[in-house]
Amino acid sequence: MMKHFLVLLCCLCTFHSYSQTALFIPSTITGTTFNLNIQTGTKTFFTGYTTPTYGVNGAFLAPTLIMNKWDSVNLNVTNNLPVTTTIHWHGFHVAPEYDGGPGQLIAPATTWTPSFRVLNGAGTYWYHPHGAGKTDLHVSKGIAGMIIVKDSVEAALPLPRTYGVDDIPLIIQSKAFDILRQIAIATEDDTVIMVNGTMKPYLDAPAQVIRFRMLNGSSLRSYLFGFTSNLPFKLIATDGGLLDTSVTLTRIRLSPGERVEILLNLTGMTGQTLYLKNFGTELPQGIYGADTVGKGVTTIPGYYANPLNGADYDIMRINVIAPVSGALFTMPSSLATLSPWAVASADTIRTLSFDPATASDSSTYAEGPFVMNGAHFAMDTVNIITHLNNTEIWKLVNHTKVAHPFHIHDVQFYVVDINGMPPLPSERGKKDVVLVMPGDSVRFITRFEDFASETIPYMYHCHLLHHEDDGMMGQFIVSPYPEKVMNVENHVDLKLYPNPAIQLLNIDLIGTSAGRPTEFAVYDLFGGKMHTDYLIKKASIDVSGWTKGIYFISLFANGDVIHGAFIVE
Ligand code: C2O
Ligand code: CU
Ligand code: CU
Numbered sequence: 001m002m003k004h005f006l007v008l009l010c011c012l013c014t015f016h017s018y019s020q021t022a023l024f025i026p027s028t029i030t031g032t033t034f035n036l037n038i039q040t041g042t043k044t045f046f047t048g049y050t051t052p053t054y055g056v057n058g059a060f061l062a063p064t065l066i067m068n069k070w071d072s073v074n075l076n077v078t079n080n081l082p083v084t085t086t087i088h089w090h091g092f093h094v095a096p097e098y099d100g101g102p103g104q105l106i107a108p109a110t111t112w113t114p115s116f117r118v119l120n121g122a123g124t125y126w127y128h129p130h131g132a133g134k135t136d137l138h139v140s141k142g143i144a145g146m147i148i149v150k151d152s153v154e155a156a157l158p159l160p161r162t163y164g165v166d167d168i169p170l171i172i173q174s175k176a177f178d179i180l181r182q183i184a185i186a187t188e189d190d191t192v193i194m195v196n197g198t199m200k201p202y203l204d205a206p207a208q209v210i211r212f213r214m215l216n217g218s219s220l221r222s223y224l225f226g227f228t229s230n231l232p233f234k235l236i237a238t239d240g241g242l243l244d245t246s247v248t249l250t251r252i253r254l255s256p257g258e259r260v261e262i263l264l265n266l267t268g269m270t271g272q273t274l275y276l277k278n279f280g281t282e283l284p285q286g287i288y289g290a291d292t293v294g295k296g297v298t299t300i301p302g303y304y305a306n307p308l309n310g311a312d313y314d315i316m317r318i319n320v321i322a323p324v325s326g327a328l329f330t331m332p333s334s335l336a337t338l339s340p341w342a343v344a345s346a347d348t349i350r351t352l353s354f355d356p357a358t359a360s361d362s363s364t365y366a367e368g369p370f371v372m373n374g375a376h377f378a379m380d381t382v383n384i385i386t387h388l389n390n391t392e393i394w395k396l397v398n399h400t401k402v403a404h405p406f407h408i409h410d411v412q413f414y415v416v417d418i419n420g421m422p423p424l425p426s427e428r429g430k431k432d433v434v435l436v437m438p439g440d441s442v443r444f445i446t447r448f449e450d451f452a453s454e455t456i457p458y459m460y461h462c463h464l465l466h467h468e469d470d471g472m473m474g475q476f477i478v479s480p481y482p483e484k485v486m487n488v489e490n491h492v493d494l495k496l497y498p499n500p501a502i503q504l505l506n507i508d509l510i511g512t513s514a515g516r517p518t519e520f521a522v523y524d525l526f527g528g529k530m531h532t533d534y535l536i537k538k539a540s541i542d543v544s545g546w547t548k549g550i551y552f553i554s555l556f557a558n559g560d561v562i563h564g565a566f567i568v569e
Contacts (some may be wrong), residue, residue, distance in 0.1 A: 023316065025164040026145065026171075027057075029067045032073045036087070038106075038143060039080045045192075045199065049181035053142040054081060059446070061197045062127065062145025064169055067118045069151035075114040079106040085114070085138050088130035090149065091239055091412070091432045093119045093449075096478070099409055102132035102379065103456060119450065120412075121336070122154030123241030123430075124259040125212040126171075132379060136185045136219050136465035142197070144171060144217045147355040153336050154242060160211040160263070160328055167211045168203065169197050170276075172254070172315065174308065186466045188302040190221060193278075195316050202317040206325035207270040211236075212262050216254040219465040221308070222289045222403070222435065224282050225315070226251045229273040234331050237261035240412035240430025242336035247426045251279060252297040255287070255435040257406035257463035263331045266320050275314040283310070286438040287489040288404040288464065294366025294401040301367065333530035338429065341391050341445050344519035344556055345529070347563070349393045350384065354404055354436065354462070354472070365401040369470040370462065372490065376471035377461070383474035384460075387481060388452040389527030395443045398436040404467065406442075408432045409458040410478065413446035433463055447527075452480035491562040496553070500569040503544045508536050513557035520555035543568045 029035075041059025042050050056062030068074055077087050084107050088100035097104065098114035106112045123148040129138035146169045150161075160166035175183060176188035195201050216223060227233065227250075234246040239259050252260055282437040283290035291310025293299050303309060323329075356364040357371045369376075375383055386392060388508050393416060396406050412430040419441055454477070461473030493513035497506050507520070514537045522531040522541065530551065531541050543551075546568045553564045 011120045021198050021201055023203045024196045024198045025169075026061055026064045026164060026169060026196060028066050032071050034065055034073065034075045036062070036075060036077045037080055038085060038087070040082070041142075043197075046179070046181045051177070051181050051183060052141075053183070054138060054143050056143060056145055057396070060142040061171065062143060062146060064146045064163070065127070065150045066150065066163075069118050069121060069149055072115065072117050074113065075381075076111055076113050077106060078111040079108055083134075084108065084109055084131060085129045085134070085143070086131045087127055087143075088409075089125065089127050091120065091125035091259075092116075092147070093410060093412070093451075095451045096410070096453050096458050096512045099458055100127075101409065101457075101459045103128050105131065114267070118149060120149050121241040121430075122149050123237055123239070124148060124215065124261055126215050126217065126259065128217070130459070132377070133469045136469050139217065139465060140175060140183050140185045140219055144173070146171060146213065146215060148213065149241075157335060158328055158330070158332050159236070160209055161292045162324075162326070165324060166206060166208060166327070168198065168205070168213065170212050171217045171318070172214065172223065173217045173220070182423040185219065186469070188220075188300055188306055190219070191306055191308055193308070193315055194314075202319055204319050204321045205266055206323045206327060207266045207268060207320050208323040208329055209263055209265050209267070209331055212264065213259065214252075214254060214257050214262065215259045218256050220256065222253060222255040222283065222287045222405075223315075224251050224253045224279045225276055226279050228277065231274065234263040234333075235260060235426050236263055236335055237434045238427075238429035239460070243429045244334070244336055245336045245425075246331065246333050246335060249426060251270035251282065252426070253283070253435070255403070255433065255463070256465070257405055257407050257433040258435075265329075265331055266318075267323075267329045269320040270322050270478060270541045272320045274318050274320070276316040276318065276516050277312060277314055279309045280309065280313070284437065286401060287435070299366050300402075341447055341522070342519070342532075343393065343445060344532070345391050345521045345554070346393045346445060346561055347390045347554055348386070349395065349561060351395045351397060352406075352460075354396070354398045354400055356400055357471075368402075368467055368472070370400055370404070370467055372472060372474050375474060377473035377475075380464045381475065381476050382457050385479050386448045386476055387479050389447070389449060391445065391447045391527075393443055393445050395441060396436045397441045398438055401437050401438050402473070403437045403462040405433050405435045406460070407463045408446070408460040410451065411446045411448060415446040416443040416445050420441050448478045452478045454479060460517065491564060493557065494553070494562055494564040496564050496566045500567040501543050502569055503542065503564060505543050505568075507535060507539045507541070507553065509535060509555075509557065513562060516557075518555050518557055520553055523554075524549055
């Protein structure tokens with residue numbers, strides 16, 4: 001009790017004495033060649049203490065990489081650390097050998113040289129280490145940088161895009177320091193909040209529309225961001241880029257790994273001061289950062305001693321200054337065109353269950369370690385084999401008492417539903433991280449396009465870095481061979497005739513699968529959609545004029561996907 005009281009007291013006084021440090025804006029690298037030198041350094045975060053750090057091209061954090069969609073980029077990543085590390089391009093759609101997971105280790109004094117074409121749309125991505133068991137340590141010590149992708153869709157919109165002036169990168173991280181002010185990991189003492197490595201920063205922002213690119217680069221902590229007086233803002237982008245329409249909000253939740261872009265209209269506010277705030281009192285229980293985690297069982301040790309949990313506090317002061325030339329004063333509502341995959345087009349549904357590693361001990365329901373489908377991460381184990389051009393629904397089911405931000409490499413996805421309910425408008429954009437609440441079941445849909453390998457896997461994992469390092473991670477391979485060719489046997493409830501078909505193909509649905517209207521889709525070998533329609537029991541389609549070859553049909557019945565294949569001659 002005594003300890004609790006002292007901690008609270010000391011935190012109250014630090015919150016009131018808001019310091020005068022200008023927000024650090026990371027430098028940028030543009031063009032198509034990116035030279036990144038990972039190095040050790042030191043910083044003085046606390047007067048009288050030297051804190052050893054890691055950084056890229058500097059002592060702490062990393063430069064912002066600005067890339068254009070469709071450019072072929074070359075990255076020269078030199079590891080000057082005394083230890084092996086990796087660099088992963090979080091959110092990027094790249095070949096598995098360039099993804100920078102634990103399979104692409106960079107030994108000390110060596111240079112890794114991935115090169116790839118930028119296929120992602122305009123958006124805010126990031127890069128950070130991903131070595132097996134070492135992600136938390138290397139990220140916490142300072143290796144984290146933003147990647148901004150530009151494209152012609154974004155360029156045509158009236159959006160603020162002057163970096164550091166009206167387009168501001170905000171890398172928000174909580175950190176733990178030990179008694180000697182060394183950065184500590186895998187602890188619940190993350191009592192220090194930094195934005196771009198700056199503690200208690202202020203930002204001079206012009207009285208016009210400004211854009212914040214927000215990245216939660218924290219190891220464990222989620223935030224519910226908002227502004228003084230509940231000033232509304234517009235959400236324009238999620239992890240994978242622009243929404244179709246902006247969404248007006250007063251709060252936005254960000255779990256580790258997630259990014260958003262928001263617009264804030266400061267027009268006419270010259271001379272005013274406001275704060276970017278965290279509203280931790282409003283975070284639902286179970287999220288790291290809420291007042292309780294693990295209700296009904298034991299909580300995470302040390303959780304309640306951390307004054308940031310379940311608290312509202314200021315993150316950054318914003319001093320509104322005079323507008324700059326070229327300012328925008330209105331916010332667009334219509335943005336990009338999104339085309340989520342149809343649920344009925346899914347080739348496969350997979351379930352991933354999050355469980356405590358030792359189910360018999362209820363204390364681990366909140367504390368971990370955690371596993372997915374019963375398995376710990378193992379370097380030599382491929383947990384899932386998908387197939388090139390598969391459209392898949394992944395169902396994430398959380399049986400633990402903690403919310404886990406699930407992240408998948410290679411692809412962006414769309415949330416289909418959360419406990420059967422459609423996602424909120426703010427959750428309908430492209431995502432690569434989704435927070436799965438305790439007891440919840442979240443389904444997303446994605447498609448594994450462009451890159452395949454029989455041997456090099458991609459990762460999926462919880463983005464709470466402590467959980468990831470503890471094994472809440474798996475590997476998947478995108479096989480170059482279509483699943484359907486390997487498995488051309490038709491489902492027993494599906495009759496396709498005549499086969500081969502020359503003019504008319506008849507589709508009969510029989511048995512327990514028949515009777516309810518169901519959407520079906522026909523694809524060619526490369527996943528191109530040939531035809532979609534509804535059927536209850538019978539349908540026929542005209543295939544005359546189709547290229548000769550194998551075609552696949554998939555439809556939903558009895559809550560499952562049913563496949564069939566036929567030949568057109
Ligand atoms: Cu941001 Cu696999 O990570
Ligand atoms: Cu990633
Ligand atoms: Cu987790």
